[in-house]
Amino acid sequence: MPVALRWTTLADGSVRDPVRPLPQPRRMIGQLALAALAVFAIVMVGSSVAASRLAEREAVNDAAHTANVMAVAVVQPVxxxxxxxxxxxxxxxxxxxxxxxxxxxxxxxxxxxxxxxxxxxxxxxxxxxxxxxxxxxxxxxxxxxxxxxxxxxxxxxxxxxxxxxxxxxxxxxxxxxxxxxxxxxxxxxxYTPVESRSQDLWRGFAGLLATSLLLLLVLLAPILWRLVDRLGAAQHQREQLMRSAVDASEQERRRIAADLHDGPVQDLVASSLVVSGAIETVRNEGHESLASHLSQVAATVRGSVASLRSLLVDIYPARLADAGLAAALGDLVRPLAARGTVVDLHTDAAVTEGLTEVQQQVVYRVARECLGNVVKHSGATRVRIALEEDSTHPTHPILLTIDDDGAGFPSGSTPVTQGHFGVRVLTDLARDVGGVLEVASAPGVGVHWRLRLRSSRTRR
CATH class of the missing domain: 3.30.450.20 (PAS domain)
Structure with missing residues (x-):
């Protein structure tokens, strides 16, 4: 990069609503035992102080009684x-x-x-x-x-x-x-009897407390064990429901995409062909004005077909599911190359194969959104896309970079401050998988995106 860029972090790698693993029953009982020991130690200190004060108070009372007896019965008579x-x-x-x-x-x-x-x-x-x-x-x-x-x-x-x-x-x-x-x-x-009495009282407190805590621990252990098992079963059921929901969503997207492709898209394509044939007919009959209007209708229909096909790719990128992420990214950059933009696409096969299905969809959607911004706003002549492994970032080693040489953001402005809807979408996508999303730009040096993902092989 010709100038030093300031990176803005849009997603910091934390997962929204993370599902925390349940502790193991043995570990939980061990923690309970440690907590019981800590409570025992604290209460022992407190009981020692209480026993000392109680023994001292009793000894003072006994001494007062002894002094009264000695004064009346022994000293005063003589x-x-x-x-x-x-x-x-x-x-x-x-x-x-x-x-x-x-x-x-x-x-x-x-x-x-x-x-x-x-x-x-x-x-x-x-x-x-x-x-x-x-x-x-x-x-x-x-x-x-x-x-x-x-x-x-x-x-x-x-x-x-x-x-x-x-x-x-x-x-x-x-x-x-x-x-x-x-x-x-x-x-x-x-004062020696006070100390002796204090120790006796403390032993009594300690014995009673130790027995009570031990009994409580023994009674709670099976309850906690059973509770952790039930929580584990509930979490497993929740994960199954989430997987079922994802599968159902995938099937529904596939069904909607198929219905659109086989229904409205085909109908519009057929309508476009009919209108194209009608244009030739009316032109041969000398109705140029009507032919011009029909040409506009045909262009609108073809635009609608293109929009619907683009929507089909958004709903269910069949190329991603069938041919893989590398081929799908190749499809994304093909329109840019057709417009004369020089595109450098590099994908590491080992990296793409190691991504989960959800991660592949996130990479695809982030790349599609960024490339869409290149087409709409940047006026770039060169774009570089790379999906590779970055060993310098051990927690998020999968790195997607998208760089263009377009106009960049205006001075003092970023997609964040401008409140672009597409940027919010990208941020949400990264957060959903615990990714790190960063962007940097300056006037005249283009826009540079970095998406970092966790490796599925090292996930815990």
Whole structure:
């Protein structure tokens, strides 16, 4: 080509309304199993979090109950007002009770606070006498006279001696000395039972879930297998109906073409012969005006015969069915050669033999439409048509090219922007078989078409 051309893609190779193959039953069940495993993994993570939170909530409640029992039954009976003033005997008496009856029950730390935040008792003696500001929950427990339980925030300064063991359960509630002085009783419980309980709950969830999913998979497998079989049978029936419809359409086109050929076409040919004979008769009798009118009638009849025969080829190209695609393409280019256009036709025999019947019809119709445009619009002196294999395009290796040296499209215009009906037909033909259709042109360099088709030998 003398200049670089810009190609416009009219059909991109996608098939309209493709029939997707059904998955194999084994593959479908395998996908179901993988999906079940994915669901199992997701639910396991979720159940682990849920089990941890549930176990923690239960442990906090248990710790609150334990703290209430210890406060009422163990600690408060031995409280003395002397603790408020640093009485050594009162401290030793309480410490003896705490170590004997509180610490052995999974309690890590015990503290007794004055309302101003001073620690008057702790089993860790280094804390005694230190003063820390009470937080909002501690103050609320004293004011509301209720028990508060939570997972301890060991970042506070008062917890400097409890930070090495990980999480702890913290419970505090008010207690009173014999004189009615209010203090805050606080214990820290071991968090290990929470983890143990969480694991037990998780095992229960996991076992139940695994059993349920496995049972569901076993129940669904035969149902899916049967469903795929029925879908396969339905698809097979659909394909048979489509083949039957195509065959019926082919037979109907053949019947219509035969009826037209044996009926109206023959009648018009006979009428043309009769009119031609009448022309000679009236001319011999000296009626030139009538002979002229009859000549016009004869020309109209012959034109109608030609149009009908062209229509017959459109409806049912007998030459394509009888002699093959190469011969049919030869018939298409013969009128061009008769008009003085130089035609270069090249068809690869191996390629034409490998095309399906539908593909041959598409190639024929695309070539006929393009050559018709050459006759009507281009004014070309040379046309080249080639049907060959193009190994550089592995997905669509069958290539039909039609090039002419005519006027080409006007600047800034393409058949697409002009909305040519013939171009829409070509585009639909290519899309019906999953072909790639491209066109390029420029003023003075002609029009160039490329139709790429899939090879029937490599179709899946």
């Amino acid at each position: 409280l003395s007002d002397g603790l408020l003033h640093g009485d050594r005997a009162a401290y030793e008496n309480l410490d003896k009770v705490v170590r004997a009856n509180v610490l052995p029950h999974g309690i890590i730390r015990v503290k007794l606070w004055k309302s101003d935040g001073t620690i008057v008792y702790a089993d860790e003696k280094r804390l005694v006498g230190q003063r820390f500001p009470l937080d909002a929950d501690q103050l609320e427990a004293i004011m509301a006279r209720e028990t508060k339980a939570e997972v301890s925030d060991l970042a506070r300064s008062e917890n400097q001696f409890e930070r090495n063991g990980g999480k702890l359960l913290e419970v505090y509630r008010p207690v009173w000395t014999p004189s009615g002085a209010e203090m805050l009783f606080e214990i820290y419980g071991d």
